[in-house]
Amino acid sequence: MRLLRPPGVYAPLEDTQLLARxxxxxxxxPGADVLDVGTGTGALALVAAESGAVSVTATDLSRRAVLAARFNARLRGLPIRVHRGDLLSSVAGRSFDLILSNPPYVASPGGVPAKGADLAWWAGADGRAVLDRLCVQAPSLxxxxxxxxxxxxALSGVGATVEALTAQGLRAEPVARETVPYGPVMRRHAAWLEARGLVAPGETKEELVVIRAVRS
Known part of the structure; x- marks a missing residue:
């Protein structure tokens, strides 16, 4: 899928591809009202619209991402509504049949970055700064x-995500896994990750995991 991606907008990589599959x-x-949280270029929202969803809404904190997702949807003639907001703030009060998200999950040194491009992947020292918020906010929608x-x-704690979603009343479990080479951000932080004992010395791959959670 060829997409417009302005500088600073997250590029769809193996994680997006795995979740799309x-x-x-x-x-x-099919027939679902779908929400894509942290849409970036709109890649997952486009997948939903092309896979039988009756309505697709997407959100992102980045102004550039919102514009890119809107452009990519219009280019394909798909009626996707894209809103700017932090996680679920722009869709408060609404409800959905299916929520998709490829949130920031890379464990990273230092405080919250100032640059919008870095916010697309930054997730705090344990990789859970966004995941924990998503696990609390998404179930109510x-x-x-x-x-x-x-x-x-997997480095960001699959068990912690499952437990957090279970605590919100969902039935959660991993449904897909794939081991992939480090992306550019992981390569940049490899030495720091090794120093913290999060990865083995010389490791060049990580495991990606898709978690499915159902509100019963």
Whole structure:
């Protein structure tokens, strides 16, 4: 899928591709009202619109991402609504059948970065700064029987995500895994990750995991 991606907008990589494959096979997709949280270029929102969703909404904190997602949707003639806001703030009060998200999950040194481009991947020292917020906020927007699909690195604590979603009343489990070479951000932080004992010395790959959570 060729997409407009302005500087500073997250490029769809293996994590987006893995989640897209799972989303295309999701039984809840046909006829669903879908929300894509942290849409970036709009890649996952486009997958939803092309996979039978009846309505697709996308959100992102980045102004450039919002404009890119709107452009990519219009280029394909797909009626995707894109809103700017922090996680779910711009869709408060609404409900959805299916929520997709490829949130920032890279464990990173230092405080919150000032640059918008870095915000696309920054997730705090444990990789959970955004994941934990998403696990608390997303369940309340799911309709009965609704599904949350999110992708993260195994380094960011798959068990912690499952436990957090379970605490919100969802039935959560990993449904897909794929080991991929480090992306540019992971390569940049490899020495720091090794020093903290999060990865083995000389490691060059990480495991990506898709978690599916259902509101029963």
């Amino acid at each position: 799972v989303a295309r096979e999701e039984p809840r997709m 799911l309709r009965r029987g609704g599904v949350l699909l999110l992708v993260q690195s």
